[in-house]
Amino acid sequence: MISVEEARARIIGALAATPAETVPLPAAWGRVLARPVLARLTQPPADVSAMDGYAVRAEDAAAGTWLAVIGAAPAGHPFAGQIGPGQAVRIFTGGVVPPGADAILLQEDAKAEGARVLVQETVRPNRWIRRRGLDFAEGEEVLSTGRRLTARDIGLAAAGNAPWLAVHRAPRIGILATGDEIALPGDPIPAGGIVSSNAHALAALIRAGGGDPLVLPIVPDDSQAIAEAARAARACDLLVTTGGASVGDHDLVQSALGPQGFSLDFWKIAMRPGKPLIWGQLGPTPVLGLPGNPVSALVCSVLFLIPALDRLSGLPGNPPRTIHALAGADLPENDRRFDHLRARLEPGPEGMPIAVPFPVQDSSMMKTLARAEALILRAPGAPALATGAPVEVIPLGDLGF
Amino acid sequence: MISVEEARARIIGALAATPAETVPLPAAWGRVLARPVLARLTQPPADVSAMDGYAVRAEDAAAGTWLAVIGAAPAGHPFAGQIGPGQAVRIFTGGVVPPGADAILLQEDAKAEGARVLVQETVRPNRWIRRRGLDFAEGEEVLSTGRRLTARDIGLAAAGNAPWLAVHRAPRIGILATGDEIALPGDPIPAGGIVSSNAHALAALIRAGGGDPLVLPIVPDDSQAIAEAARAARACDLLVTTGGASVGDHDLVQSALGPQGFSLDFWKIAMRPGKPLIWGQLGPTPVLGLPGNPVSALVCSVLFLIPALDRLSGLPGNPPRTIHALAGADLPENDRRFDHLRARLEPGPEGMPIAVPFPVQDSSMMKTLARAEALILRAPGAPALATGAPVEVIPLGDLGF
Known part of the structure; x- marks a missing residue:
């Protein structure tokens, strides 16, 4: 043995x-990356606004000043011109900050009136601007080989402009x-x-x-x-x-x-x-x-x-994750075989679960296994433990099991 | 707001x-039961052996006694006859205990020689027999409505002889x-x-x-x-x-x-x-x-x-599961909006994880989100906390997320 x-x-x-295969992005969820994902663009691709408001020159935008609104820069529609002294451009979250502007006047701190806007709160330079490359830069490795892809990773690969991924079969x-x-x-x-x-x-x-x-x-x-x-x-x-x-x-x-x-x-x-x-x-x-x-x-x-x-x-093949718990019953001394007691988990003190073993541990009982929430680990020769003693358990819930 | x-x-x-649909058993994994699963048979269907050995009458099976082996009862092949005084039947795990027998002599406690077997360890009555219905009885509800089916549940439904299940679409x-x-x-x-x-x-x-x-x-x-x-x-x-x-x-x-x-x-x-x-x-x-x-x-x-x-x-729609953690950085007082700080989890004292918030929490940063292992919960008006203070976090790993 x-x-x-x-x-x-x-x-x-x-x-x-297993060897790699190429799959379309949506099919890659849950698979393990066989080649790294390098960003194919810089994100954000330019300085963009983090809020809805007005792109301004901070030096012009003291409280009480009126600025001339010379255009708009919604997301996806950059303003073609340049902002000069005393000027502002209406901007929306994700919109490209026009050349000349160095800050955003928040919509809630502004009062629009026709083609002009009143600054109601003095604007600080660089405020509410997301700098080009804040998230990642072109060529940067955003996801590494050997990673099992989560839903968020799929979003990140999409943001990096990767329609196809190389994953292990x-x-x-x-x-x-x-x-x-x-x-x-x-x-x-x-x-x-x-x-x-x-x-x-x-x-x-x-x-x-x-x-x-x-x-x-x-x-x-x-x-x-x-x-x-x-x-x-x-x-x-x-x-x-x-x-x-x-x-x-x-x-x-x-x-x-x-x-x-x-x-x-x-x-x-x-x-x-x-x-x-x-x-x-x-x-x-x-x-x-x-x-x-x-x-x-x-x-x-x-x-x-x-x-x-x-x-x-494509993963290392680690042992199952274990967590700390407290024994929910007295446990006898163990023999030379590693034992795995089927147990329920109950809430215990300070977030520490209590693992209560089922009284009958017969290995034919599917119903007990289906009800079990954890396996209490009893190493070979483990000494007897009293109720409340610390034990290691494998939680079964997170194994899809 | x-x-x-x-x-x-x-x-x-x-x-x-959603309304229920009928699916074949293998398609039911991860789905939520819309109708209970009732066992269509009793399991085990008869008294069966829990081990490989010999079905015996305990009163005959004292150490040193020879018994006549009159047949065999492998799993799936019940012995047709009855065990009388001084007789034994070779039996295997899962095999039906023949009428007349009331205990199992373990293989390792027996010495076979031609058509007879020597009892080397005295047998106790009822030992190593799994009684009819030990796991479940015909008609018993083994899985309830509203349960999201695990792999073990699929096994239990199969054991209960259910080829089709009614689950929510x-x-x-x-x-x-x-x-x-x-x-x-x-x-x-x-x-x-x-x-x-x-x-x-x-x-x-x-x-x-x-x-x-x-x-x-x-x-x-x-x-x-x-x-x-x-x-x-x-x-x-x-x-x-x-x-x-x-x-x-x-x-x-x-x-x-x-x-x-x-x-x-x-x-x-x-x-x-x-x-x-x-x-x-x-x-x-x-x-x-x-x-x-x-x-x-x-x-x-x-x-x-x-x-x-x-x-x-088909589930209740509970809030995401939270766990206890320790703040991995000083946290400022919160305003009136419930805040969710992206954080890494590090191993802490006594199995309590430490949640370290990322220094920049800008909501455009996919890379930070993909790297995050938890969201630190900061309720409206939560007071400032020092590093090491207890916090509640939503672990992101168990959401397939």
């Missing part, structure tokens, strides 16, 4: 970012559920069988993480069928299997994939839930074999699949 | 959830950017003009929030063009405009929409950035008029558009 940390390091170490993840006992929802259920929940939960998780899930038909516990399905996954960046990873006679994934050229890296992790987890390589395709228990499969996904997906997407 | 809270309450109060949000000065990325830019960044940033934000953005062609500052585009948006659940909301002569959205039957609710909010914000109704379609400044538009989106989108999606 290897540790959770070592397992993650070996998984991440075996993966590389969304990783295609094949999902192969195995087992004689499982059926798709709505399909006939064999005697003693259950409905497959892993494949579609994993597909949703992969979609939430920016991947492209490919759900393969369920295969029975039969080497030939498993091998067939694995071949269908050759075009994937990663093949995820569920079921068949434990030590039972009917755990065929390992033996079925062997003749296909599968090379195993490791298959046991000192953790709970989810000890049996296969990691290896099938020809060019890395294979992550998740346990069949839905809860184990999803907890292992948080710990290993999401970082793997991040890595394939 | 009305307060941020009142503005949000009036916006949310005017909106209702993804709200269609029309986006109308106005202004003579703006051009799409890659298109020719008029003299003194800028590239439109709002429309595509908003589209990404709406997509991140589960909506269906409809980006309308940019319209110039001309009443006729604006009215035309507004008509194109009649099929939308919400029309969002950007630009044209302030008091300038060139702010035409209000006047252009008037003849189309636009009724204004309010248009000024005591906040910064983003004071001018139109809220009203154009025939059946609610209209949210965002400021033209990209930073103002996006901050207003966090405060008003995301809650509005949530409400349309």
